[in-house]
Amino acid sequence: MKKLIAFLLAFICLYSCAIGDSPATQTDLNEEYIIIDDDDWGSIDFEFKRKVYINLNNDPQQFGDEVELIAVLVDFQPEDKVSFNWHYTNQQNTDWIFIEDATKQIYTFILNRTNINNWYRVIVNLEGIK
Numbered sequence: 001m002k003k004l005i006a007f008l009l010a011f012i013c014l015y016s017c018a019i020g021d022s023p024a025t026q027t028d029l030n031e032e033y034i035i036i037d038d039d040d041w042g043s044i045d046f047e048f049k050r051k052v053y054i055n056l057n058n059d060p061q062q063f064g065d066e067v068e069l070i071a072v073l074v075d076f077q078p079e080d081k082v083s084f085n086w087h088y089t090n091q092q093n094t095d096w097i098f099i100e101d102a103t104k105q106i107y108t109f110i111l112n113r114t115n116i117n118n119w120y121r122v123i124v125n126l127e128g129i130k
Contacts, residue, residue: 048075052124060111069107071122081127088118096121 036042050073057068071084086102089095099107107122109115 048077050075050080050126052122054120054122057106063112063116065111067109067111069120069122071105071107071124073105073124076126083125083127085123085125086120087123088115088120090118 053072053074055070055072057070058066060067069086073082076082084103084105086099086107087096088099089097107120
């Protein structure tokens with residue numbers, strides 16, 4: 001049994017040495033290196049990809065319940081000046097209709113038969129960014 005284990009270890013050692021000398025490994029050694037000065041601390045460039053999600057804050061169960069939609073802003077900066085415009089559409093209409101007085105981050109309405117199948121979106125305008 002000891003001779004078998006010794007043979008397997010020798011075989012693995014020889015096989016791994018043979019792989020180490022393969023041409024693929026040799027080309028890896030010829031990769032380009034970047035030399036960095038000792039006093040170069042580097043820099044990090046931040047690129048913020050702002051995203052907006054709509055969250056349903058409550059779970060309305062029947063007509064007459066209040067529905068609260070929240071525009072969740074991701075990767076916006078504290079100094080960003082934003083404004084909100086809420087819109088809705090229904091299944092028969094393909095145009096988005098602006099909702100008067102719905103210009104805040106949270107939009108609330110009462111669930112009824114006319115708006116139960118509506119879809120909602122929010123347009124977030126960022127001042128100074130085009």
